[in-house]
Amino acid sequence: MSDLRRRDPRKEWIGRNRLHPQHLEVLAELGMGAASEWMGPNGVIRRNPHAVGFVGPNGLRRIDRSGAQQGVAGAGASTSVAVQKPRVEIDDPAFSVVVVPDMAGGRLSSHDRDLIGLARRLADVDSGTQGVVVAVIFGPHKEVNFGEAGIDRLLHLDSPEMAGYSPEARLVALTLVEQSWAPRHWLLPDSKLGGGELGRRLAARLGERPATGVWQVEADAELPSGWRCIARGAAESLDIQRPLPRVSLALAECAEPISETCHAAAELSLPQSLPSMLSRIDDLGQVPVDPSGVALSEAEFILSAGNGVKDWDGFHHAAEVLGATEGASRVAVDDGFMARDRQVGATGTWVSARVYVAVGISGAIQHLQGIQTCEKVVAINMDPGCDMIKRADLAVIGDSTRILEALVTLVKQAREEKRDAA
Amino acid sequence: MRPETSINPGLEVTVLVSIGRHPVTGRARRADQDARGVELARSLEGAEVQLLHAGEQAETSEAALRGYLGMGFSELSLLEQPQGADVVPALAEALDAAAPHLVITGERAERGEGSGLLPYLLAERLGWPLVSGLAAVEGVENGVATLLQALPRGQRRRLKVRLPAIVTVDGAAPAPRQSAYGPARRGTFEALAGPVCHDEEWAEWQVQPARKRPKRLKIVKAASARDRFKAAAAKAEGGGGQVLTDVTPEQGAEAILKLLREEEVLR
Numbered sequence: 190m191s192d193l194r195r196r197d198p199r200k201e202w203i204g205r206n207r208l209h210p211q212h213l214e215v216l217a218e219l220g221m222g223a224a225s226e227w228m229g230p231n232g233v234i235r236r237n238p239h240a241v242g243f244v245g246p247n248g249l250r251r252i253d254r255s256g257a258q259q260g261v262a263g264a265g266a267s268t269s270v271a272v273q274k275p276r277v278e279i280d281d282p283a284f285s286v287v288v289v290p291d292m293a294g295g296r297l298s299s300h301d302r303d304l305i306g307l308a309r310r311l312a313d314v315d316s317g318t319q320g321v322v323v324a325v326i327f328g329p330h331k332e333v334n335f336g337e338a339g340i341d342r343l344l345h346l347d348s349p350e351m352a353g354y355s356p357e358a359r360l361v362a363l364t365l366v367e368q369s370w371a372p373r374h375w376l377l378p379d380s381k382l383g384g385g386e387l388g389r390r391l392a393a394r395l396g397e398r399p400a401t402g403v404w405q406v407e408a409d410a411e412l413p414s415g416w417r418c419i420a421r422g423a424a425e426s427l428d429i430q431r432p433l434p435r436v437s438l439a440l441a442e443c444a445e446p447i448s449e450t451c452h453a454a455a456e457l458s459l460p461q462s463l464p465s466m467l468s469r470i471d472d473l474g475q476v477p478v479d480p481s482g483v484a485l486s487e488a489e490f491i492l493s494a495g496n497g498v499k500d501w502d503g504f505h506h507a508a509e510v511l512g513a514t515e516g517a518s519r520v521a522v523d524d525g526f527m528a529r530d531r532q533v534g535a536t537g538t539w540v541s542a543r544v545y546v547a548v549g550i551s552g553a554i555q556h557l558q559g560i561q562t563c564e565k566v567v568a569i570n571m572d573p574g575c576d577m578i579k580r581a582d583l584a585v586i587g588d589s590t591r592i593l594e595a596l597v598t599l600v601k602q603a604r605e606e607k608r609d610a611a
Numbered sequence: 612m613r614p615e616t617s618i619n620p621g622l623e624v625t626v627l628v629s630i631g632r633h634p635v636t637g638r639a640r641r642a643d644q645d646a647r648g649v650e651l652a653r654s655l656e657g658a659e660v661q662l663l664h665a666g667e668q669a670e671t672s673e674a675a676l677r678g679y680l681g682m683g684f685s686e687l688s689l690l691e692q693p694q695g696a697d698v699v700p701a702l703a704e705a706l707d708a709a710a711p712h713l714v715i716t717g718e719r720a721e722r723g724e725g726s727g728l729l730p731y732l733l734a735e736r737l738g739w740p741l742v743s744g745l746a747a748v749e750g751v752e753n754g755v756a757t758l759l760q761a762l763p764r765g766q767r768r769r770l771k772v773r774l775p776a777i778v779t780v781d782g783a784a785p786a787p788r789q790s791a792y793g794p795a796r797r798g799t800f801e802a803l804a805g806p807v808c809h810d811e812e813w814a815e816w817q818v819q820p821a822r823k824r825p826k827r828l829k830i831v832k833a834a835s836a837r838d839r840f841k842a843a844a845a846k847a848e849g850g851g852g853q854v855l856t857d858v859t860p861e862q863g864a865e866a867i868l869k870l871l872r873e874e875e876v877l878r
């Protein structure tokens with residue numbers, strides 16, 4: 190069918206005439222159902238107050254002014270509901286603010302986003318001299334929304350020497366960035382995930398005295414840089430107020446993340462190729478650690494058991510094969526299947542795992558509180574209506590014993606294939 | 612879980628020690644990370660360990676420094692520096708002269724600026740490689756040390772670094788032994804002189820006891836009051852996840868495995 194709208198003046202007229210005997214039929218036909226608002230014949234908006242709102246459960250008419258439930262949708266083409274964030278493009282920037290996010294797990298962490306929010310504040314001070322936020326990231330990543338995080342330019346360095354623990358190669362790359370664009374500010378996360386270390390190396394190399402542990406930045410017109418900051422010192426026991434230096438290492442929540450605009454995140458590349466250098470530090474890779482020795486609160490991957498686990502030997506075996514730290518719901522602990530220090534939730538441990546697999550856990554609010562900060566939650570449960578499924582990023586409905594068995598078989602198979610190939 | 616260390620004859624190790632601050636009482640004590648560094652050096656069999664502190668010799672700091680002597684040392688080198696001095700030039704000179712194979716420091720000082728920059732500045736000046744956040748030294752062979760680095764979330768990474776090098780330790784390193792009273796009393800300080808360089812910038816900054824950081828408010832950006840109310844009243848977790856119903860266990864397991872692979876938690 191073509192999109193062309195055919196008008197029927199007579200029907201429109203009946204539609205406008207509330208007293209016409211065929212009024213309601215015609216309205217329904219025109220798709221204006223309970224039209225409460227329409228354009229009158231001479232360009233004035235007409236309203237029908239009787240058609241507004243809906244009858245609530247107690248028989249009273251309720252009017253919802255947010256526009257979400259009104260029958261105002263006309264017969265025309267449907268409008269798209271997705272809100273487009275305003276797009277910001279900065280073509281010729283006056284200066285740049287460089288951020289080096291941690292990209293833990295290949296994505297921008299909330300700490301990184303706060304930092305980018307701070308960078309935006311520094312770049313957008315003066316609309317006359319607009320700055321750009323440049324992000325430098327190393328190695329492969331899984332992030333898709335760099336633009337929405339507030340990044341204007343993205344320098345992605347993905348050569349093999351940047352992989353793993355390679356602070357020296359990364360430092361060389363950052364000094365090249367310094368030479369090429371002479372950024373006005375350098376911002377790095379003061380974290381244990383690499384940002385804190387790289388930032389200190391960079392400051393030492395550039396001969397700048399950085400501010401570390403920055404948690405507040407404010408404009409101060411009297412200072413040459415225009416900004417002052419408050420930084421934590423002496424094992425978190427002092428607040429140091431000082432001018433904002435060129436290199437700053439900021440703590441989480443140093444600024445609000447960007448949520449209202451979308452930026453270009455245009456690809457950037459270094460003007461010169463990286464000099465090859467001999468690394469004095471060799472990365473031999475991660476060492477397998479005993480997952481049960483890792484504290485539950487800082488474990489990366491948790492397999493958690495609830496009342497829905499029937500085969501406990503199978504569960505422990507699955508945790509061992511997957512290399513996951515074991516957790517439990519309160520019921521599993523109370524029933525004596527798991528130790529008390531394994532309990533996750535309000536009265537147990539608050540965990541921050543990247544992947545949390547809940548096996549046979551219904552998702553009581555006391556349990557969900559404990560997993561608030563987990564990134565990905567996988568639920569294995571029989572009951573498709575339970576609260577854990579609503580929280581989960583992936584939910585598999587079925588019997589936990591059989592699914593865990595299948596998972597163990599699959600993982601073992603994959604490992605064997607790998608060994609045969611190697 | 613103590614790693615096996617081989618015998619390392621002639622390995623010279625210098626541990627930089629500072630004066631700590633008790634988190635509750637604020638009294639001077641041996642700094643926790645530095646004490647862990649000393650413990651790490653002690654666990655290297657056959658190594659010659661030297662303690663080095665840069666600062667002034669005062670009544671209170673002496674008691675704290677004797678805490679390190681009580682870990683089994685008869686002597687501690689003291690680079691005399693006045694209060695508020697920048698100790699990097701003096702330390703760099705002393706290390707250059709002594710030329711140890713391995714320098715161990717803590718991650719951050721418990722007093723003063725506590726920026727954690729010192730090891731990086733020393734490494735830059737001396738031109739030595741630096742490894743941060745060490746959990747253990749596994750062995751030293753032919754001038755190459757094998758180190759175990761602590762990563763967040765209890766993970767470990769094995770590294771090889773050419774000596775001489777500077778390493779820093781944090782809370783993941785083995786806990787320090789108790790300081791014994793007798794050796795702490797008997798130990799002596801060997802005073803060294805070094806260049807003095809005043810830290811002028813530090814004097815200009817305003818320093819005050821740490822304020823409590825304001826808690827971030829949950830800001831709900833919504834166009835209408837109804838959306839704001841819904842966001843405030845709703846449970847924090849919404850749907851949006853993928854739900855697999857009526858699948859065989861194998862299919863379900865496969866989907867889970869795919870997610871685990873994407874997140875790179877399987878090894």
Ligand SMILES: Cc1cc2nc3c(=O)[nH]c(=O)nc-3n(C[C@H](O)[C@H](O)[C@H](O)COP(=O)(O)OP(=O)(O)OC[C@H]3O[C@@H](n4cnc5c(N)ncnc54)[C@H](O)[C@@H]3O)c2cc1C
Binds near residue numbers: 499537548
């Ligand atoms: C003050 C207070 C504090 C609390 N603190 C905590 C806390 O810190 N942590 C905590 O966890 N709880 C806590 N609780 C308890 C909490 O309210 C719940 O009772 C508890 O979390 C439920 O545990 P569960 O999900 O394992 O069990 P259930 O609610 O019994 O859920 C079992 C789930 O397993 C599923 N299932 C059953 N059989 C199978 C099968 N064969 N295969 C797959 N799925 C199956 C069921 O469909 C169900 O969804 C607290 C309670 C109170 C009152």
